[in-house]
Amino acid sequence: KNEVEQSPQNLTAQEGEFITINCSYSVGISALHWLQQHPGGGIVSLFMLSSGKKKHGRLIATINIQEKHSSLHITASHPRDSAVYICAVRSTGGYGGSQGNLIFGKGTKLSVKP
Amino acid sequence: DSGVTQTPKHLITATGQRVTLRCSPRSGDLSVYWYQQSLDQGLQFLIQYYNGEERAKGNILERFSAQQFPDLHSELNLSSLELGDSALYFCASSGLAGYNEQFFGPGTRLTVL
Numbered sequence: 001k002n003e004v005e006q007s008p009q010n011l012t013a014q015e016g017e018f019i020t021i022n023c024s025y026s027v028g029i030s031a032l033h034w035l036q037q038h039p040g041g042g043i044v045s046l047f048m049l050s051s052g053k054k055k056h057g058r059l060i061a062t063i064n065i066q067e068k069h070s071s072l073h074i075t076a077s078h079p080r081d082s083a084v085y086i087c088a089v090r091s092t093g094g095y096g097g098s099q100g101n102l103i104f105g106k107g108t109k110l111s112v113k114p
Numbered sequence: 115d116s117g118v119t120q121t122p123k124h125l126i127t128a129t130g131q132r133v134t135l136r137c138s139p140r141s142g143d144l145s146v147y148w149y150q151q152s153l154d155q156g157l158q159f160l161i162q163y164y165n166g167e168e169r170a171k172g173n174i175l176e177r178f179s180a181q182q183f184p185d186l187h188s189e190l191n192l193s194s195l196e197l198g199d200s201a202l203y204f205c206a207s208s209g210l211a212g213y214n215e216q217f218f219g220p221g222t223r224l225t226v227l
Contacts, residue, residue: 033216041202043218044116086157101147101170102216104157 003027006087006105013112019074021108023087026068033102034061034072035086043086046072077112084109117141118207118219126225132193135222139186139207145169146188147208147216148180152201163188195226 004025013019023032034046047054047061049070054061058077063070074081087105117140127133139146148160150173159172163182174180177195182188192199202223206216 035218041223042220043204043206045215045217048215088157101159101162101172102157103159106156 002106003091003103004087004089004105006085006108008108009106010109011111013077013110015078015112015114017077017112019077019081019110019112021072021085021087021110023070023072023105024068025070025087025089025103027089027103028092029065029068029089030092031090032063032070033088033090034070035088037084037086037107039083046085074110079112079114082111116217116219118205118217120203120205120219120222122222123220124223124225126227127195128227129195129197131195131226132191133195133224135190135192135203135205135224137188137190137205137207137219139188139205140217143207143209143217144186145208145214146182146186147206148174148188148190149204149206150201151204151221152198157204160190192224197226200224200226 007022031050033048036044036046049063058075060073084107086107088102119138121136144165147162149157151157160174161180162170166182177193180190202221204218204221206218208214208216
C-alpha cells in the first residue's frame with residue numbers, strides 16, 4: 001500500500017464544473033503539498049499546508065490532520081486547468097531516507113473539456 | 115518561471131554511459147533536492163543538499179551521486195546507465211533545510227537507448 005493515495009486517478013470535466021481531488025496519507029506529516037504538472041512536464045507548487053484551508057484564485061486546498069486527508073478544489077474549471085495534480089507529504093518519520101523529505105502520490109490526471 | 119534552472123533539457127545516451135545533470139537553485143536558496151520521475155514509479159526523492167552538505171538520501175542508486183558546489187549549484191551524476199534509468203529528473207530548491215515550499219526546475223528528460 002502506498003503511503004500517499006490519490007483519487008481519482010483520472011478525471012474528465014466540462015468547463016465550468018467544480019472539481020475535487022482527494023489525497024489520503026498513512027504517515028505522520030509536518031506538511032502537505034499540492035503540485036501541478038503541465039503536459040510539457042514542468043512542475044509548479046500550488047500549496048503547502050499543515051492545517052486548515054488555503055485559497056489562491058480558483059483553487060482551494062484543505063487538510064484534516066486527524067483524518068489524514070486533504071482535498072484540492074477547483075472552482076469554475078477551465079481547459080487551461082488540464083494537468084496532473086500531485087499530492088506530496090513531508091513525513092515526520094524516517095521514511096524516504098530522512099525525516100522531512102517528500103513522499104508523492106501517483107497523481108490525478110485532469111482533463112477539462114470546453 | 116520558478117527561478118530554478120536545469121541543463122540540459124533533453125539527453126539521449128546509450129547503456130553503460132555516464133551523464134551529468136546540472137541544477138542552479140533560485141537566488142538565495144540553500145537547499146537543493148533531486149527527484150526522479152519514471153512512468154512506473156512516479157516521483158521519487160533521490161537526495162538533498164543543504165549549503166554544500168548532503169542532508170538526506172532517498173531512493174538513490176549507488177551508481178548515482180550528487181554534489182553541491184560553493185556557488186550552490188548542484189550536479190547529479192548517473193553512471194553505468196541502464197534502460198530503466200530513462201526518466202525525467204527534476205531538481206528543486208528551497209530557502210531553508212526543507213521545511214519550506216520547494217520550487218521546481220523544468221526537468222531534464224534522460225533517454226537511455
